[in-house]
Amino acid sequence: MAVTRLNYVSLYVTDLDLAKKHYEEVVGLRVTDVTKNQVYFQSSDSQNHHCVIINASDRAGIEHIGFKVSDPSDIKEIKLVSENYGLETSDVSAGEILGIGEGVKIKLPSGHYLNFFYHADVIGYANGMFNPKSIADEVMGVNPLSHLDHLLVTCEDPAKTIKFLQEVLDFNVTETASAPDGSIIAGFTTVGNTMHNIAFAGGPNGGLHHIAFYVYDRADVIRRTDLLKSRNVPTMEFGLTRHGIAGVTTVYFFDPSGNRNEFQCGAYETPGVPNRVELVTWDVDSLMGKGGFYYEAAVEPKFFQTVS
Amino acid sequence: MSLKHSGINRLAYVRYSLDDPKLEKTRIFYKEKLGLMETSSTQSSLQLRCWHEPYAFTTMIESSSSPRLTEIGFQVRDSKDLVDLKLKIESAGVLIRSEEDGVVNGVGESIVFTVPHGPQLRLFYAMKQLGYPTGHVSPDWVTPKSIRGTPAPMFLNHVAVTSDNPQATVDFLTNILDFFISEKIITDDSGKLTSALLFRMSKNVGGQEISIFPGPAGKLHHVAYTKDDASDILLDGQYLRNDGVNIEIMGPTRQLYGNTFSLHFRDDFGVRLELCSGGRMTDPHPEFKPVTWTESQATRALSFYDDENMETNFLSHSL
Numbered sequence: 001m002a003v004t005r006l007n008y009v010s011l012y013v014t015d016l017d018l019a020k021k022h023y024e025e026v027v028g029l030r031v032t033d034v035t036k037n038q039v040y041f042q043s044s045d046s047q048n049h050h051c052v053i054i055n056a057s058d059r060a061g062i063e064h065i066g067f068k069v070s071d072p073s074d075i076k077e078i079k080l081v082s083e084n085y086g087l088e089t090s091d092v093s094a095g096e097i098l099g100i101g102e103g104v105k106i107k108l109p110s111g112h113y114l115n116f117f118y119h120a121d122v123i124g125y126a127n128g129m130f131n132p133k134s135i136a137d138e139v140m141g142v143n144p145l146s147h148l149d150h151l152l153v154t155c156e157d158p159a160k161t162i163k164f165l166q167e168v169l170d171f172n173v174t175e176t177a178s179a180p181d182g183s184i185i186a187g188f189t190t191v192g193n194t195m196h197n198i199a200f201a202g203g204p205n206g207g208l209h210h211i212a213f214y215v216y217d218r219a220d221v222i223r224r225t226d227l228l229k230s231r232n233v234p235t236m237e238f239g240l241t242r243h244g245i246a247g248v249t250t251v252y253f254f255d256p257s258g259n260r261n262e263f264q265c266g267a268y269e270t271p272g273v274p275n276r277v278e279l280v281t282w283d284v285d286s287l288m289g290k291g292g293f294y295y296e297a298a299v300e301p302k303f304f305q306t307v308s
Numbered sequence: 309m310s311l312k313h314s315g316i317n318r319l320a321y322v323r324y325s326l327d328d329p330k331l332e333k334t335r336i337f338y339k340e341k342l343g344l345m346e347t348s349s350t351q352s353s354l355q356l357r358c359w360h361e362p363y364a365f366t367t368m369i370e371s372s373s374s375p376r377l378t379e380i381g382f383q384v385r386d387s388k389d390l391v392d393l394k395l396k397i398e399s400a401g402v403l404i405r406s407e408e409d410g411v412v413n414g415v416g417e418s419i420v421f422t423v424p425h426g427p428q429l430r431l432f433y434a435m436k437q438l439g440y441p442t443g444h445v446s447p448d449w450v451t452p453k454s455i456r457g458t459p460a461p462m463f464l465n466h467v468a469v470t471s472d473n474p475q476a477t478v479d480f481l482t483n484i485l486d487f488f489i490s491e492k493i494i495t496d497d498s499g500k501l502t503s504a505l506l507f508r509m510s511k512n513v514g515g516q517e518i519s520i521f522p523g524p525a526g527k528l529h530h531v532a533y534t535k536d537d538a539s540d541i542l543l544d545g546q547y548l549r550n551d552g553v554n555i556e557i558m559g560p561t562r563q564l565y566g567n568t569f570s571l572h573f574r575d576d577f578g579v580r581l582e583l584c585s586g587g588r589m590t591d592p593h594p595e596f597k598p599v600t601w602t603e604s605q606a607t608r609a610l611s612f613y614d615d616e617n618m619e620t621n622f623l624s625h626s627l
Contacts, residue, residue, distance in 0.1 A: 002313040005510060005591045045567065045588045047597055069311075070593050077311050122597045125588070129597060131605045134564055134612055146512070147589040170312050192510025192592075193318070214512060216569075216586045217537040247449030267513045267536045267585065268360070268449070269463050272317045273385055277362050277437060278444050286446035 001071035003169055006197040007120055008050050008066040009151055009211050010097075011259050012057035018256040019054045026233055026253075027213060027261060028142035030126060033098045040098055043213065044126035044136050044144030049099025051148035052211070060257040060308040062153065062208040064105060064113035065198065066097070067191065072118045075104050081168050082106040092117065099123075109164060110155030111206030142224060149214040149264060150196045154203025154307050159184040161200055171197075172274045175245060177282040177291070186287065188245075195246045195268040207307035210252060210260035218249045218265050225251045225263075236260075237300055244294040245282060259308045314389050315486050316508045319517035320381040320435060321365055322467045322531050323412075324627060325372035326577045334369050337576045341551045342533075343451075343458030347438060348413060355413065357438075358461050358533065359452050364414035364436040366464040367531070375577065377528035377627055379428040380467050380518065381415065382485075382508075386433050393431060393485070394419050400484050409434075424480050425473040427526040458551075459544035459583055461533030465514040466505075466584075468530045470523025470625045475501045477520050482506070489598040490515040490590055491565055493609070496602045504598075505566055507590045515566050515587040527625035530572065532582035538569040541583050545571050556580070556622065558614045565601060565609035572622070580626035 013019035020039045023029050029041035032050050040050040048068075055063050069075065079089050082104075092103040092115055101119030108114060126144060127133040136144040155161060162184065165171035174195055177186040188196035201209060215221055225240040228251065236252035243250055248266030255261060271277050282291045292299035328334045331354050338344045344356040347365050355365035370378070384390055397404055397419075405420045412418070416434030423429060442448060451460045471477040478501060481487040487506040494501055505516035513534045521529045535541050538560070545560055548571075556572040563570045568584040575581060590596070607615040610622065 002311060004593050068591070068593055074311055081311070119595065122595065124597070125599070130600050131602055132564070132599055134562075134608065146586075149512070149589075168311075172313075191313075192590075194510065194512055194589075214589070217539060219537070219539055244448065265537055267462055267534050269509075269511050269513070269534065271362065271383075272509060273313050278439060280440070280444050280447060282446050290448070291446060 001069065001074055003067050003074070003116065003171070003191045004070045005068045005191065006065070006148065006150065007048060007068045008052060009148065010053040010055060010063040010066070011208070011211070012059050012061045012063055013054045013255065013257040013259070014058065014060060015256060016054065016056040022255045023052055023054065025141060026228070026231065028145050032123060035098070042123065043147050046147045047122050047124050047129070048120040049123055053097070060259050062112065062151075062206070062308075064115055065151065066100065066115045066117065068120060069116050069118055075102065075116055075118060078106065078116045078169065079104040085164060085168055087164075094119070108161045109157065110153065110161040110200060112153055112155070142227060143215070143220050146214040146216055149194065149212045150198060151211045152199040152201060152209035154201055154207035154209055155205045156202070158187050158200035158202060162187040162189060165189050166274050170274060172270065172272060172276070173279065174270045175280040175282065177284070177287040179284060185284070190270060193269050193272045195270055201304060203304065203307050208259060209304070209307050210262045212262035212264050215263050215265050221249045221251055221263055221265050228253050236303065238293055238296055241296060242294040244286070244290040244292065257308070260306070312385065314385045315393070316382045316384050316431065318383040318509060319464060319466065320363065320383045320432075321368055322380055322464065323368040323370070323378040324528060324579070325370040325375045325378060326579070327373055327375045328371055328577065331369065331371050333576050338367070338369065341458060341548065341553055342575075342581070343455040343460030345441060345452075345455065353413075358463050359441050359455060360449070360462040361464070362437050362440050364438055368412070375627060377427055377469065377526065379420065379430050380469075381412070381430045381432070382517075383435055384431055384433050387417070390417070390419060390431060390433055396484050397421055400480065402480070422526065424476045425471045425525045426477040426480070426520065427469045458547055459533070459535070461535055461583060463534040465532040465534040466516045466519055467528070468519040468521060468532070470521050470525070470527045470529050472523070472525045474503060474520050474522055478504045478506065481518065487518070488590070488592055488596050490588070491599040491601065493565070493601045493603060493606055496604050502603060508592055510590050510592055512589060513587050514568060514584055515590050521623065521625075523625045528579065528627040529625050530580035530582050532570075532584050535583045535585045537585045541569060541571050541585060544583055548573055558611045558622070561614055562612040563610060564612050565606075574626070578626055
């Protein structure tokens with residue numbers, strides 16, 4: 001069948017307690033499991049076991065990324081086609097990652113590890129699954145989050161990894177940004193009909209630029225930005241703005257370890273399968289201008305340089 | 309490659325007819341009041357799309373003295389899907405008509421059939437593309453000037469139809485066409501299915517491409533279009549009211565059924581339309597679990613803000 005959903009990201013953090021407080025009270029996730037060295041979180045309106053794992057470490061950054069497949073046999077196939085492509089793979093046993101069934105972890109040319117699995121425990125939405133409660137009114141000072149929407153990671157050669165995902169794992173490439181010589185400096189890929197699940201931009205291999213959470217209303221992005229500023233959570237240079245690329249209203253901020261987070265709102269929908277619709281492309285000037293931040297039409301180089 | 313997003317991958321269009329001989333009133337409503345863009349037309353047919361859509365059309369309205377929902381179009385991945393689905397549909401005892409390229413303007417080779425107790429569907433793998441109205445090179449994703457001051461929705465979101473046997477209709481959609489249920493309503497006593505929201509796409513807004521409500525077989529309940537968020541919809545309600553559009557009595561409301569924020573209104577012929585935002589991210593996966601409502605909670609589910617005043621008329625089909 002197919003890869004159907006970006007299910008979770010697993011992050012390294014340097015202080016587990018501070019990070020737990022951040023993802024619970026600043027981002028607004030619910031804690032779904034705790035081990036000695038890990039905390040698992042899920043958003044109010046996603047039904048699987050978790051969308052974020054934080055792992056105690058001496059560094060920040062991305063540990064691995066979890067994608068769900070729609071048929072158990074996909075796991076074996078992904079292992080096979082990835083090995084044929086020359087990528088390292090390793091088996092993941094059921095329960096090794098809490099709430100997740102058996103899977104296969106592959107190392108992308110970009111240096112990132114993806115875990116593909118069929119089963120994730122269903123814990124339900126925060127409001128319940130049967131005659132659900134109307135609103136989630138016990139959250140810690142922020143509104144409910146819809147879901148983990150996407151992440152942007154960095155690597156030396158985005159084109160190489162994008163090609164693998166598109167041609168071998170049937171990811172859809174929706175948009176790219178190109179240098180004057182035509183080489184791809186950033187690319188957006190999705191497994192569904194959203195604009196991107198995982199995007200790649202130039203930078204160090206294995207780097208994390210940000211993970212993004214979808215919120216329902218632009219008014220909520222404003223409210224969240226107010227709270228970020230009043231709680232002295234570090235935000236990016238423009239605070240609330242709009243990406244010209246994807247047309248979403250957005251704010252970036254950092255967890256206490258330096259992993260960048262994003263709240264975003266925008267309905268952009270893509271026609272779903274690889275090579276179906278002509279690519280949307282951006283040149284460097286647009287990427288560093290209106291494509292980056294639409295209102296300001298300017299992007300500081302440090303926006304792309306700061307990764308974890 | 310068996311690792312492939314196969315089967316239905318996109319709600320492509322809704323097609324219906326209105327009693328409007330030259331489609332003049334239709335054109336004024338859908339272009340000037342709703343803010344869709346005309347892509348192609350003949351004397352008796354009008355093709356429209358939203359400003360964020362790359363395909364030839366997503367709404368097709370024809371002139372007829374006996375107006376009705378004609379069909380809903382879904383795009384599948386490739387020609388193999390069409391062959392595979394044809395076999396599955398026939399094995400369920402449903403008659404299929406195969407049609408040549410171009411029978412519907414802009415649509416390639418297709419198969420047409422009627423879902424048991426439900427609407428006619430057309431499946432195809434090729435649809436003409438016009439490209440994004442904003443262009444494909446460093447586009448400004450901003451509502452085109454010509455349709456500002458209207459709702460100017462971004463996408464066709466879902467089509468709701470009625471069925472005189474919701475269980476049979478939903479069984480066909482899930483078992484034969486591989487749809488998934490995001491939410492459903494059952495009776496309190498016997499647990500009989502009365503309504504369901506179904507999806508094949510994985511998208512941020514709406515949580516459904518086709519939804520089933522109880523009523524006569526294959527009638528149109530409403531057509532919904534996607535908006536970024538609730539603030540937009542409040543403003544859109546002002547544009548619509550200012551243009552004399554009939555907004556349904558609930559006004560802007562939270563629909564807990566699907567968890568959307570929605571506004572329902574009628575075109576000049578009484579067809580119910582919806583602007584929606586919100587809704588949970590869908591996941592086309594066999595283990596995806598639907599939300600279940602019982603009928604006694606249906607008014608709260610359908611209109612959280614106006615559950616005491618909810619128009620019983622809302623439950624009826626509109627075309």
